[in-house]
Amino acid sequence: xxxxxxxxxxxxxxxxxxxxxxxxxxxxxxxxxxxxxxxxxxxxxxxxxxxxxxxxxxxxxxxxxxxxxxxxxxxxxxxxxxxxxxxxxxxxxxxxxxxxxxxxxxxxxxxxxxxxxxxxxxxxxxxxxxxxxxxxxxxxxxxxxxxxxxx
Numbered sequence: 001x002x003x004x005x006x007x008x009x010x011x012x013x014x015x016x017x018x019x020x021x022x023x024x025x026x027x028x029x030x031x032x033x034x035x036x037x038x039x040x041x042x043x044x045x046x047x048x049x050x051x052x053x054x055x056x057x058x059x060x061x062x063x064x065x066x067x068x069x070x071x072x073x074x075x076x077x078x079x080x081x082x083x084x085x086x087x088x089x090x091x092x093x094x095x096x097x098x099x100x101x102x103x104x105x106x107x108x109x110x111x112x113x114x115x116x117x118x119x120x121x122x123x124x125x126x127x128x129x130x131x132x133x134x135x136x137x138x139x140x141x142x143x144x145x146x147x148x149x150x151x
Contacts, residue, residue, distance in 0.1 A: 002068050003062075005066050005067050005128075005131060006131065006134060008009055008062050008067075008128075009067075009131060009134040009138055010138050011062075011137055012052070012067075012135075013135060013138035013142065014138075014142070015045055015049070015140075016045075016049065016099055017142045017146060017149075017151060018080045018090075019046065019048075019049060019113075019116060020032055020113070020117065020145035020146075020149055020150060021146055021149050021151055022038045022039070022041035022042035022045065022066060022150050023042045023045075023046075023109060023110075023112065023113035023116070023134070024036050024041050024113070024150065025038035025042075025107065026042055026106060026109040026113070027110055027113075037052055039106060039109065040090065040148060041119065041125055042109065042112075042113070043082060043089075043090055044090060044091075046079055046083075046086070046112055046116060046146055047083065047086070047087065047090065049108065049116055049120075050076055050080075051063075052064050053072070053073070053076060053119050053123070054073060054075065055073050055075065058130045064123050067123075067127055067128060067131055068126040068127055068128060069126060069127070069129075070126060072122075072126050073124060074119045074122065074123075075106065076116070076119060077115075078108060078111055078112055078115050079115060079116070080111060082112070083145045085100065085102055085104065086104075088100060088143060089104070095112050117150070
């Protein structure tokens with residue numbers, strides 16, 4: 001790790017807040033194109049946090065284990081099931097979008113949101129003592145902007 005975890009807290013909380021907000025919005029009857037924006041935003045953040053919690057990413061990435069008292073790796077089975085499918089549609093114009101035979105209905109979004117929120121809750125409990133107040137302060141700051149969202 002070549003960074004100070006304290007410097008990363010605001011970015012992690014920001015992205016988590018948008019994961020929750022966008023994931024919540026996927027469950028609301030938003031008209032097109034707003035439903036599409038919400039779902040894409042949600043999936044981008046799912047991908048980021050999937051790597052963050054699982055430790056499967058790039059050397060440049062942040063990992064949950066750098067913020068917790070004990071090593072922190074979590075499986076996200078539902079995300080793992082859908083990641084490859086969703087990844088073909090995020091920021092890629094790939095042949096996989098043409099050859100994919102599994103229709104996307106959006107039905108897994110609620111369960112994906114629940115899965116990530118559960119792991120986030122475990123992550124908060126496992127935080128290093130000196131980082132917990134930083135996370136709490138950042139989350140509280142976002143609550144004012146995201147009233148009606150279960151942060």
